[in-house]
Amino acid sequence: MSAILENMTDPTNLKQLSNDELRQLAAELRESIIDTVSSNGGHLASSLGVVELTIALHRVLNTPADKIVWDVGHQAYAHKLLTGRQQGFKTLRQLDGISGFPKRAESEYDCFDVGHSSTSISAALGLAAARDCRGRDEKVVAVIGDGSLTGGIAFEGLNQAGHLKKKLVVILNDNEMSISPNVGALSAFLSSKFASDFFLRAKKETGHILSSMPMFGKELLSLAQRAEHSLKGFLTPGMLFEAFGFDYFGPLDGHDLDALCETLQKVVKIDGPVLVHVTTKKGKGYLPAEEKPSLFHGVGPFDKETGVVKGGKGGPASYTSVFGTTLCEMADRDDRVVAITAAMLEGTGLKPFAEKFPGRFFDVGIAEQHAVTFAAGLACHGLRPVVTIYSTFLQRAYDQVLHDVCLQNLPVCFAMDRGGLVGADGPTHHGVFDYSYLRHIPNLVFMVPRDESMLRRVMATSLEYDGPTAYRYPRGAGEGIPIDQEPQPLPVGKGEVLRNGDAGTILATGSTVSAALECAEILSAEGIELAVIDPVFLKPLDEELICSEAKRTGLIFTVEENVLQGGFGSAVLELLADAGLDAKVVRIGLPDRFVEQGSQAELRARYGLDAKGIAARVREVLEPPAVKPVIG
Numbered sequence: 001m002s003a004i005l006e007n008m009t010d011p012t013n014l015k016q017l018s019n020d021e022l023r024q025l026a027a028e029l030r031e032s033i034i035d036t037v038s039s040n041g042g043h044l045a046s047s048l049g050v051v052e053l054t055i056a057l058h059r060v061l062n063t064p065a066d067k068i069v070w071d072v073g074h075q076a077y078a079h080k081l082l083t084g085r086q087q088g089f090k091t092l093r094q095l096d097g098i099s100g101f102p103k104r105a106e107s108e109y110d111c112f113d114v115g116h117s118s119t120s121i122s123a124a125l126g127l128a129a130a131r132d133c134r135g136r137d138e139k140v141v142a143v144i145g146d147g148s149l150t151g152g153i154a155f156e157g158l159n160q161a162g163h164l165k166k167k168l169v170v171i172l173n174d175n176e177m178s179i180s181p182n183v184g185a186l187s188a189f190l191s192s193k194f195a196s197d198f199f200l201r202a203k204k205e206t207g208h209i210l211s212s213m214p215m216f217g218k219e220l221l222s223l224a225q226r227a228e229h230s231l232k233g234f235l236t237p238g239m240l241f242e243a244f245g246f247d248y249f250g251p252l253d254g255h256d257l258d259a260l261c262e263t264l265q266k267v268v269k270i271d272g273p274v275l276v277h278v279t280t281k282k283g284k285g286y287l288p289a290e291e292k293p294s295l296f297h298g299v300g301p302f303d304k305e306t307g308v309v310k311g312g313k314g315g316p317a318s319y320t321s322v323f324g325t326t327l328c329e330m331a332d333r334d335d336r337v338v339a340i341t342a343a344m345l346e347g348t349g350l351k352p353f354a355e356k357f358p359g360r361f362f363d364v365g366i367a368e369q370h371a372v373t374f375a376a377g378l379a380c381h382g383l384r385p386v387v388t389i390y391s392t393f394l395q396r397a398y399d400q401v402l403h404d405v406c407l408q409n410l411p412v413c414f415a416m417d418r419g420g421l422v423g424a425d426g427p428t429h430h431g432v433f434d435y436s437y438l439r440h441i442p443n444l445v446f447m448v449p450r451d452e453s454m455l456r457r458v459m460a461t462s463l464e465y466d467g468p469t470a471y472r473y474p475r476g477a478g479e480g481i482p483i484d485q486e487p488q489p490l491p492v493g494k495g496e497v498l499r500n501g502d503a504g505t506i507l508a509t510g511s512t513v514s515a516a517l518e519c520a521e522i523l524s525a526e527g528i529e530l531a532v533i534d535p536v537f538l539k540p541l542d543e544e545l546i547c548s549e550a551k552r553t554g555l556i557f558t559v560e561e562n563v564l565q566g567g568f569g570s571a572v573l574e575l576l577a578d579a580g581l582d583a584k585v586v587r588i589g590l591p592d593r594f595v596e597q598g599s600q601a602e603l604r605a606r607y608g609l610d611a612k613g614i615a616a617r618v619r620e621v622l623e624p625p626a627v628k629p630v631i632g
Contacts, residue, residue: 004024005086008025010084011058011059011061014055014058015059019257019258022055022059023257026052026055026257026285030048032086033051033077033081034304036090037092038301038303040093040424041299042074043100043299044283044296044297045282045289046075046145047076047077048284049075049254049283049284050075050078050173050280051078051284051285052255052256052257052260053171053260053280054076055257056261057143058082060268061268064108064109066140067111067139068109068143069140069142069143070102071114071121071148072101072117073100073101073102074100074298075173077089080092083107083109084107084109094424094597095598095602095603097597099597100597101115101426101428102114111127115429116396117145117148117151118144118148118149118151118153120142121170122153122154122156123142124140125142125168127140128140128161128167139268140167140169141268142169142171144173146174147365148366149172150365151365151366151367152369158241158246161246162273163245168274169264170246170274170276172275172277173254173278173280174277175254175281175282247272248277249275249276249277250277250278251277251278251279252279254278255280260278264276282297292307295309298347317478318349318478319452319455319476319477319478320348321349322455322456322478322483323348323349324350324351325349326456326487328353328356330463331353331357334463336383336384337384338357338385339353339357339360340362340371340388341362341371342364342365342371342389342393343364344393345363348388348389348415349388350388368393368394369396369397371389371397372387372401372412373400373404375387375405375412376405376412379410386463387412387415389414389415389416389417391431391432391433391434392418392433394416395433395434395437398437401414401441406443406444409468411465411466411467411468412469413462413463413468414468414469414470415462415473416434416471416473417473417475418431419472419474419510420474420511420562421474421603423598423600425597432561434470434562435509435560436562436567437566439568444468444469444470445462445467445469445492445540446469446471446537447461447462447469447470447471447537447538448510448536449471449473450510451479451481451513452481456483456487457484457488458490458536459471460487461489461490464489465492472510474510475600476600490536492537493540494542495507495535495541495542495545496534496536499517499530499531500529500531502529502552503523503530503555504555504618504622505530505531505549505552505553506520506530506559506614506618507533507535507546507556507557507572508534508558509534509538509558512609512614515559515604515614516532516614523615533549538568541571541572541575546575550576553583556572556583557585558572558588559609560587560588561589561604563590564587564590565592567587569585570587573587584621588608588613588617590609591607
């Protein structure tokens with residue numbers, strides 16, 4: 001760590017630095033971010049792109065009294081380094097380390113927990129409204145990227161902010177959409193002048209004078225406003241945001257510290273909602289990330305000298321890639337198949353599909369609610385839409401799944417990638433709630449494949465079924481199971497017995513099946529023989545199989561990579577209660593808490609979801625500790 005950054009105890013130090021020192025600090029921040037992310041993995045390109053913007057914000061504002069709300073938060077690494085977390089930054093995204101996203105419990109400079117996109121404007125507006133209710137005067141700034149601006153909640157926030165006229169600054173970080181190509185000296189000059197105290201005061205006073213003039217005053221005011229709007233509309237995209245009631249300034253070069261600081265110093269004084277449009281380059285300062293910003297958006301450990309990502313070669317194919325390949329095969333045979341993603345083309349494995357079937361592929365942007373209802377419309381006209389969304393993001397479209405798809409019993413397939421524990425992205429990204437928020441919805445068939453071969457069969461079942469279906473599969477590599485070339489549909493609602501035993505029965509779902517089988521082998525060596533069953537279907541359950549096992553062994557262990565509340569174990573308890581069976585059910589899953597970050601292996605071990613943890617729980621039940629006799 002170099003001289004300036006290592007002496008940054010808090011952001012107030014920025015106010016004493018010269019412009020040359022600020023530019024050196026920007027270089028040091030980039031170096032520190034690249035060093036850590038190359039070792040730990042993380043969101044590199046977006047964080048490198050906002051280094052100067054982050055410096056300017058903390059130089060102009062008085063944080064933490066003034067508030068900065070980062071949208072999604074994957075661009076907040078420089079923010080963390082400038083706010084007293086240099087020493088802990090090496091633990092970024094590690095088990096018990098600092099979060100990859102802003103987190104209120106971590107720092108007073110993080111004023112709002114984030115991780116899902118498009119929330120910053122609404123949250124910042126809430127902070128601004130609360131400020132006014134309490135008679136305070138802190139400044140509130142929301143930083144939102146052009147991708148996040150595709151989310152409907154962002155426009156809901158803009159609409160309400162413009163209506164309430166609260167003092168609020170929204171910074172649009174434009175690094176991809178190119179909302180306007182007119183980035184240059186003239187537009188930057190005009191934005192600076194439009195933001196000046198003189199211009200704003202003159203604009204207000206002129207408007208008052210014109211509106212008070214008899215006869216033609218209002219007409220002259222309207223003409224003056226149209227002239228201003230025409231000039232801004234010609235040079236900038238300001239008309240869009242001014243229609244929401246915002247004063248618009250930009251586009252500005254997001255890497256020009258002087259222009260950023262000058263403009264921010266002026267706009268934070270404006271009494272009303274303001275939008276500042278800055279253009280940045282993803283991966284700025286690191287050539288591999290500049291050339292491949294998509295790869296370095298969320299990247300694993302890499303060689304910082306070459307930019308080559310470490311690992312990821314050899315071994316079984318990932319579930320994501322198996323899904324993408326299989327969907328292409330099925331679309332070849334069935335021209336009704338269409339695919340939908342919400343701004344996660346590569347992350348969901350749909351790039352091959354998009355290239356092969358461009359007319360049957362739809363990327364709706366960060367708009368999960370729209371994606372689901374759009375799919376419902378496609379299904380109404382005879383197509384078989386496959387909505388491919390990470391489990392954690394499908395949470396955002398719960399009402400649409402229930403109301404627009406399942407209520408109408410439409411044949412929409414929900415392919416939920418990243419089901420279960422996902423690792424270093426932590427609690428905002430773990431897909432550990434989908435069992436609970438989907439299994440109670442009428443008409444929906446819910447499947448959980450245990451390996452990549454079963455994933456293909458589940459996909460075939462989903463496309464054949466004449467109604468809504470959902471299936472989830474984990475992040476990472478498959479089990480290395482040989483794959484059937486022609487996957488056959490499964491009988492709906494039927495599980496599979498994978499191992500026989502009389503001491504009890506383990507019902508394990510999805511990613512926990514292999515751990516359950518390994519657990520059974522461990523315990524077999526100790527003389528404990530357990531049956532292992534893969535129910536395959538979370539809904540409908542295989543009632544006959546589960547009830548017969550409950551009668552046969554009297555002891556059922558359910559294992560799931562989902563929260564226990566309302567999950568698979570709860571479904572088994574409900575089934576046995578309704579059947580009048582009093583077998584003992586021991587549920588093994590995730591507790592009633594948000595699970596922290598860490599590798600999948602570390603978290604499974606911590607929460608007893610690996611083979612050793614399951615075996616330990618079985619021993620506790622089968623071999624309870626002896627009760628010591630009471631003496632005296």
